[in-house]
Amino acid sequence: MGKNMIKTDICVIGGGSAGLSIAAGAVQMGADTVLVEAGKMGGDCLNYGCIPSKALLTAGKVVRTWKKSPEFGVNYGAPEVDFQKVHDHVKDVIADIEPHDSVERFEALGVKVIQASGQFVDSKTLKAGDVTIRARRFVIATGSRAMVPPIEGIESVSFLTNESVFDLTDLPKKIIIVGGGPIGCELGQAFRNLGSEVSIVEMASIMPKDDPDLVSVIRDRLENDGISLLEQTKVLSAEKSSEGVILRVETNGEERDISGTHLLLAAGRIPNLEKLNLEAAGVKVERQGIAVDKGLRTSNRKIYAAGDVTGGYQFTHMAAYDAGIIIRSALFRLPAKVSYNAVPWVTYTDPELAHVGLSETDAKKQGVQHKVLNWSFADNDRARAERRTEGKVKVITSQKGKILGASIVGLQAGELILPWGLALSKGMKIGDMANVIAPYPTLSEVSKRVAGSYYTESLFSDRVKKIVRFLAKFG
Ligand SMILES: Cc1cc2nc3c(=O)[nH]c(=O)nc-3n(C[C@H](O)[C@H](O)[C@H](O)COP(=O)(O)OP(=O)(O)OC[C@H]3O[C@@H](n4cnc5c(N)ncnc54)[C@H](O)[C@@H]3O)c2cc1C
Numbered sequence: 087m088g089k090n091m092i093k094t095d096i097c098v099i100g101g102g103s104a105g106l107s108i109a110a111g112a113v114q115m116g117a118d119t120v121l122v123e124a125g126k127m128g129g130d131c132l133n134y135g136c137i138p139s140k141a142l143l144t145a146g147k148v149v150r151t152w153k154k155s156p157e158f159g160v161n162y163g164a165p166e167v168d169f170q171k172v173h174d175h176v177k178d179v180i181a182d183i184e185p186h187d188s189v190e191r192f193e194a195l196g197v198k199v200i201q202a203s204g205q206f207v208d209s210k211t212l213k214a215g216d217v218t219i220r221a222r223r224f225v226i227a228t229g230s231r232a233m234v235p236p237i238e239g240i241e242s243v244s245f246l247t248n249e250s251v252f253d254l255t256d257l258p259k260k261i262i263i264v265g266g267g268p269i270g271c272e273l274g275q276a277f278r279n280l281g282s283e284v285s286i287v288e289m290a291s292i293m294p295k296d297d298p299d300l301v302s303v304i305r306d307r308l309e310n311d312g313i314s315l316l317e318q319t320k321v322l323s324a325e326k327s328s329e330g331v332i333l334r335v336e337t338n339g340e341e342r343d344i345s346g347t348h349l350l351l352a353a354g355r356i357p358n359l360e361k362l363n364l365e366a367a368g369v370k371v372e373r374q375g376i377a378v379d380k381g382l383r384t385s386n387r388k389i390y391a392a393g394d395v396t397g398g399y400q401f402t403h404m405a406a407y408d409a410g411i412i413i414r415s416a417l418f419r420l421p422a423k424v425s426y427n428a429v430p431w432v433t434y435t436d437p438e439l440a441h442v443g444l445s446e447t448d449a450k451k452q453g454v455q456h457k458v459l460n461w462s463f464a465d466n467d468r469a470r471a472e473r474r475t476e477g478k479v480k481v482i483t484s485q486k487g488k489i490l491g492a493s494i495v496g497l498q499a500g501e502l503i504l505p506w507g508l509a510l511s512k513g514m515k516i517g518d519m520a521n522v523i524a525p526y527p528t529l530s531e532v533s534k535r536v537a538g539s540y541y542t543e544s545l546f547s548d549r550v551k552k553i554v555r556f557l558a559k560f561g
């Protein structure tokens with residue numbers, strides 16, 4: 087074997103959320119593991135995604151809370167934002183988490199880390215820098231990047247993506263965001279709270295993957311915050327201006343120009359595939375990414391794919407979920423298969439919007455017989471004490487009360503969704519949630535109350551009243 091040839095059990099390509107989970111799991115379970123990473127360890131989530139976006143959102147929330155303080159009888163002066171320091175805070179949070187994902191930590195676990203771009207030579211061999219790797223199993227976990235939408239003139243203007251936006255050290259005066267998905271809404275609100283003028287241009291409706299009834303709460307809030315939301319709006323062209331950029335947009339057949347100092351593209355993702363030479367490995371690609379079966383195997387049975395590169399649910403927790411499936415299959419040869427009936431997600435706007443399982447729209451589309459339960463945060467005493475009564479819960483059950491899905495918009499919705507995920511994965515019925523003792527006064531009571539509403543009609547019916555009156559006769 088040549089000096090630069092490595093033979094290993096598992097070779098993982100990409101050290102982001104998926105790749106790191108697989109490499110850490112595999113090596114600690116005794117497999118010889120090689121990890122190939124071309125860029126920064128930690129991938130998008132740590133460096134250009136979840137972590138910096140949440141850190142920026144938190145800075146924005148501090149400003150908003152400060153401004154709201156008179157409602158609570160507390161007065162401060164106007165908040166002053168030092169954006170260089172906001173930037174430093176964001177980078178500091180990344181630096182704080184970085185050691186967990188570092189080359190040093192992985193090498194200490196026993197993983198051989200190669201810092202180079204990986205490229206298949208044939209179905210069993212990968213080249214990374216000057217190293218050739220032969221592995222019993224490969225895992226492709228190369229993630230995704232921002233899609234640049236086909237807008238006339240886009241290449242002639244400078245634009246930000248999630249990879250560059252967190253490097254800004256000056257607050258954008260006027261930022262235009264193309265795309266009103268989770269990235270557009272989260273970052274739009276963060277910049278607005280910090281003092282930018284913000285426009286979000288969305289060709290459909292904002293947050294189209296979520297329940298429209300609940301999204302309306304987010305829409306109201308973004309508009310009240312002063313964000314200009316241009317929905318059902320097409321971007322026709324982009325051109326440079328003295329200020330920065332001008333976009334020509336069209337809403338309902340009407341064209342107009344909007345101008346900004348900065349342009350952020352948040353219009354969806356494309357998988358990172360080009361450098362992998364997948365043809366040589368016999369790995370098939372579909373429109374959304376690498377094609378995988380339910381066991382996350384590609385068309386080459388010895389090569390798996392995980393995380394964003396498959397174009398499935400593009401979340402860090404789903405990348406970690408994929409990792410668990412692959413470890414069971416590749417290391418233990420168990421017939422592990424993905425199951426997507428309890429997939430949660432949260433958009434960290436304020437208020438947050440969280441979802442798990444079947445939505446009302448999907449239940450209707452799939453012709454599933456179902457019941458819809460609703461409850462408002464306005465009826466929750468804790469939400470009143472916090473002055474945060476905007477919000478609602480919607481739960482989908484079968485006709486017989488089996489929990490099928492839940493969506494929550496409101497304060498701490500992301501924290502409130504977990505019991506619904508547990509209920510779904512354990513096949514629980516709505517009575518299980520209705521009977522739980524919820525501490526008072528907590529926001530969690532919304533879950534108990536929405537579950538209880540399943541019984542309201544039958545519990546407070548004329549029939550029950552008759553029975554109670556009849557029994558009262560017996561003393
Ligand atoms: C702004 C933003 C906010 C987000 N917020 C959240 C959130 O709050 N919660 C959530 O769950 N998800 C969030 N996501 C999504 C989440 O970041 C992704 O789902 C997750 O990072 C996917 O992990 P991955 O391992 O598939 O890919 P990545 O994390 O992108 O990792 C892929 C890695 O592969 C490397 N690579 C690529 N090609 C090669 C090659 N040929 N050779 C070697 N290495 C290569 C890359 O350098 C990268 O490090 C957010 C995403 C963005 C952009």
Ligand SMILES: NC(=O)c1ccc[n+]([C@@H]2O[C@H](COP(=O)([O-])OP(=O)(O)OC[C@H]3O[C@@H](n4cnc5c(N)ncnc54)[C@H](O)[C@@H]3O)[C@@H](O)[C@H]2O)c1
Nearest residue numbers: 235265266267268269270287288289352353354400432433
């Ligand atoms: N909180 C979270 O968990 C979180 C946060 C951010 C991102 N993410 C993940 O990252 C993924 C990517 O986020 P995203 O917001 O970029 O993508 P997305 O695909 O979810 O949303 C993109 C939006 O852009 C719109 N769009 C596309 N082309 C357009 C155009 N030319 N003009 C106007 N609008 C256009 C789409 O209609 C869509 O609403 C998400 O789907 C999610 O999986 C998760």
